[in-house]
Amino acid sequence: MTSFKIPESVLVVIHTPERDVLLIERADYPGFWQSVTGSKDSVLEDLRCTAQREVLEETGISVSSDQFVDWTVANIYEIYPTWRSRYAPGITHNTEHVFSLCVPDNISVTISPREHTAYQWLPYLAAADQCFSPSNAEAILLLPHVMSRFIA
Numbered sequence: 458m459t460s461f462k463i464p465e466s467v468l469v470v471i472h473t474p475e476r477d478v479l480l481i482e483r484a485d486y487p488g489f490w491q492s493v494t495g496s497k498d499s500v501l502e503d504l505r506c507t508a509q510r511e512v513l514e515e516t517g518i519s520v521s522s523d524q525f526v527d528w529t530v531a532n533i534y535e536i537y538p539t540w541r542s543r544y545a546p547g548i549t550h551n552t553e554h555v556f557s558l559c560v561p562d563n564i565s566v567t568i569s570p571r572e573h574t575a576y577q578w579l580p581y582l583a584a585a586d587q588c589f590s591p592s593n594a595e596a597i598l599l600l601p602h603v604m605s606r607f608i609a
Contacts (some may be wrong), residue, residue: 461545462496466553467508469493473562478584481573489589508556517567526607528555532592555596
């Protein structure tokens with residue numbers, strides 16, 4: 458029996474208080490830089506738990522689920538044809554929920570070599586320019602606004 462990805466995911470913008478943003482380069486597509494992303498493991502998995510799990514898997518950063526800020530933003534986008542085979546037949550769109558995570562500027566990052574080949578910290582405007590995903594770039598550009606609303 459084939460296990461398909463659930464078409465509901467998280468996008469986590471990891472940043473420092475100074476608005477430097479962590480980007481990771483995809484192993485399967487060199488030159489494609491992004492924030493942490495990942496699909497729910499089960500339909501019932503809480504989105505904060507998905508964010509927590511994906512951040513740990515992709516960056517080695519271990520934090521509690523209550524440290525994630527839920528932006529209450531959901532992007533619905535068409536799944537790139539290259540990646541549609543990972544989903545059940547007929548699934549063409551994914552719903553991506555946006556979160557952020559503020560971390561100290563000296564936090565240790567350990568990427569998963571199976572998924573990513575490199576990481577970099579960039580000022581938020583440069584990070585947005587580097588992203589291959591329009592929804593990821595938009596989220597990063599909203600970071601100052603979100604920080605002023607949610608982070609004291």
